[in-house]
Amino acid sequence: MRNTFIVGSQWGDESKGKFVDFLAEQADVVARAQGGPNAGHTIVVNGESYVFHLLPSGILHRGKLNVIGNGVVIDVPGLLKEMDSLATRGFPVGDNLEISDRAHLIMPYHKWIEHLAEENDKSRLGTTRRGVGPAYADKARRVSGIRMCDLMEFDVFQKKFLQSLTQYTSALGAVGETFDAEAFFEAYRGYAERLRPHVTDTTLTLSEARKAGKSILFEGAQGSLLDVDFGSYPYVTSSNTTVGGVCTGLGVPPQAIEEVVAVVKAYTTRVGDGPFPTEMDPDFGETVRQAGNEYGATTGRPRRCGWLDIVGLRYASRINGFTQVAVAKLDVLDNVETIKICVEYRVRGELMTNFPAQLSLLDECEPVYEEYSGWMSDTTTCRSYADLPETARRYIERMEELIGVPVTMVSVGPDRAETIHRR
Numbered sequence: 184m185r186n187t188f189i190v191g192s193q194w195g196d197e198s199k200g201k202f203v204d205f206l207a208e209q210a211d212v213v214a215r216a217q218g219g220p221n222a223g224h225t226i227v228v229n230g231e232s233y234v235f236h237l238l239p240s241g242i243l244h245r246g247k248l249n250v251i252g253n254g255v256v257i258d259v260p261g262l263l264k265e266m267d268s269l270a271t272r273g274f275p276v277g278d279n280l281e282i283s284d285r286a287h288l289i290m291p292y293h294k295w296i297e298h299l300a301e302e303n304d305k306s307r308l309g310t311t312r313r314g315v316g317p318a319y320a321d322k323a324r325r326v327s328g329i330r331m332c333d334l335m336e337f338d339v340f341q342k343k344f345l346q347s348l349t350q351y352t353s354a355l356g357a358v359g360e361t362f363d364a365e366a367f368f369e370a371y372r373g374y375a376e377r378l379r380p381h382v383t384d385t386t387l388t389l390s391e392a393r394k395a396g397k398s399i400l401f402e403g404a405q406g407s408l409l410d411v412d413f414g415s416y417p418y419v420t421s422s423n424t425t426v427g428g429v430c431t432g433l434g435v436p437p438q439a440i441e442e443v444v445a446v447v448k449a450y451t452t453r454v455g456d457g458p459f460p461t462e463m464d465p466d467f468g469e470t471v472r473q474a475g476n477e478y479g480a481t482t483g484r485p486r487r488c489g490w491l492d493i494v495g496l497r498y499a500s501r502i503n504g505f506t507q508v509a510v511a512k513l514d515v516l517d518n519v520e521t522i523k524i525c526v527e528y529r530v531r532g533e534l535m536t537n538f539p540a541q542l543s544l545l546d547e548c549e550p551v552y553e554e555y556s557g558w559m560s561d562t563t564t565c566r567s568y569a570d571l572p573e574t575a576r577r578y579i580e581r582m583e584e585l586i587g588v589p590v591t592m593v594s595v596g597p598d599r600a601e602t603i604h605r606r
């Protein structure tokens with residue numbers, strides 16, 4: 184398999200985890216480059232469901248190496264909890280996981296300040312409250328960032344942590360928590376020893392894998408429209424979710440990325456605040472939410488539902504260089520009589536085909552829709568492209584035409600088996 188980046192093309196939760204797991208069979212390495220425990224990637228195998236926040240979605244395939252890159256922000260106890268829970272389900276994590284020594288850590292105070300910001304109406308973004316944004320902010324400020332290599336030298340970790348903590352004591356008071364530094368260090372000393380066998384310079388691992396002709400799946404987190412540079416700023420996450428994030432988040436050169444598979448949900452969802460031009464009316468949105476079980480895998484929040492937005496998808500394709508599209512959750516539209524695709528926006532009396540930078544403009548965008556009759560039949564048992572109802576194929580082919588990129592995979596249910604490989 185060619186080295187492939189699986190990227191979210193919308194606002195996250197497109198079903199990236201499912202496709203990474205599906206393709207991991209053919210890969211040797213699965214690597215996460217950015218994001219942190221804000222991600223929730225769901226995989227269903229033989230009816231058993233697994234949700235990963237930090238562990239790469241190749242972890243259920245034995246004999247594959249999983250890498251957490253320097254661009255990921257890590258919540259240490261959260262990661263260990265995921266590893267433990269997986270072990271109890273028969274998938275012990277050992278030398279199949281490597282973690283970058285350069286990855287930054289999410290510390291308790293990152294969660295305190297995010298909690299405070301989110302409780303304040305003026306600064307609220309509807310984040311996942313996992314401390315991801317504040318941890319990236321500390322990384323960029325260069326004053327108080329703490330990395331995995333620091334944790335591996337416990338004296339350094341302790342010193343840096345105490346220095347940083349002094350900046351956050353007022354936040355601690357404001358959230359009304361108490362903090363027992365001694366208990367914290369005792370716990371982290373244990374965590375450090377548990378993680379030590381996994382911590383390496385993962386740039387070397389990936390470079391050696393490439394030299395040995397191994398294939399790598401780069402697992403995207405969040406979605407293109409949540410990218411800190413290209414998304415609906417400031418209603419975005421704090422990392423580059425698009426293709427550039429793979430290079431900076433793993434230390435691989437651009438030539439290492441040979442295919443870019445965009446995961447496109449057959450409609451659109453968004454969790455958290457921010458503009459959403461194709462958002463459905465509340466009643467119909469609720470119907471789709473129920474049909475698609477659209478509740479956040481990380482926070483349990485109901486996801487906002489909308490129609491497919493070609494303006495956003497073309498923009499995401501331009502930035503990422505999509506080479507293939509994987510359509511997800513087609514089955515969720517099985518009982519929808521009329522399906523809409525937004526092909527342009529109308530704003531201030533003019534038609535617009537590009538995704539605007541200015542939030543107030545995006546807020547004003549009215550979608551211009553094409554309408555299609557639904558197929559009104561069950562697609563969940565379809566296992567080949569030809570099995571799909573003709574109207575469903577027409578919808579997919581119109582999507583392909585509008586985005587300008589071939590659809591190579593279609594998902595018709597959450598299970599690994601409910602996947603169609605078209606080409």
Ligand code: GDP
Pocket residue numbers: 191195196197198199200201222223224225226227474475476479480511512513514515594595596597598
């Ligand atoms: P990710 O963050 O992109 O990995 O996506 P999530 O796991 O957050 O959300 C996708 C949700 O849809 C999960 O609950 C999946 O189990 C489920 N899912 C994935 N593909 C399909 C599909 O084709 N049909 C249906 N009905 N559910 C799916």
Ligand code: IMO
Pocket residue numbers: 191194195196197218221222223224308309310311312313315316403404405406409418419420421454455456480
């Ligand atoms: P996966 O990888 C959907 C959203 C949050 C919020 C904004 C900022 O599962 O697709 P953050 O906690 O990152 O500072 O929140 O980004 N968000 C996601 N939405 N899927 C995700 O990840 C997300 N990760 C963050 O809801 O709007």
Ligand code: MG
Pocket residue numbers: 195196197222223224225480
């Ligand atoms: Mg998710």
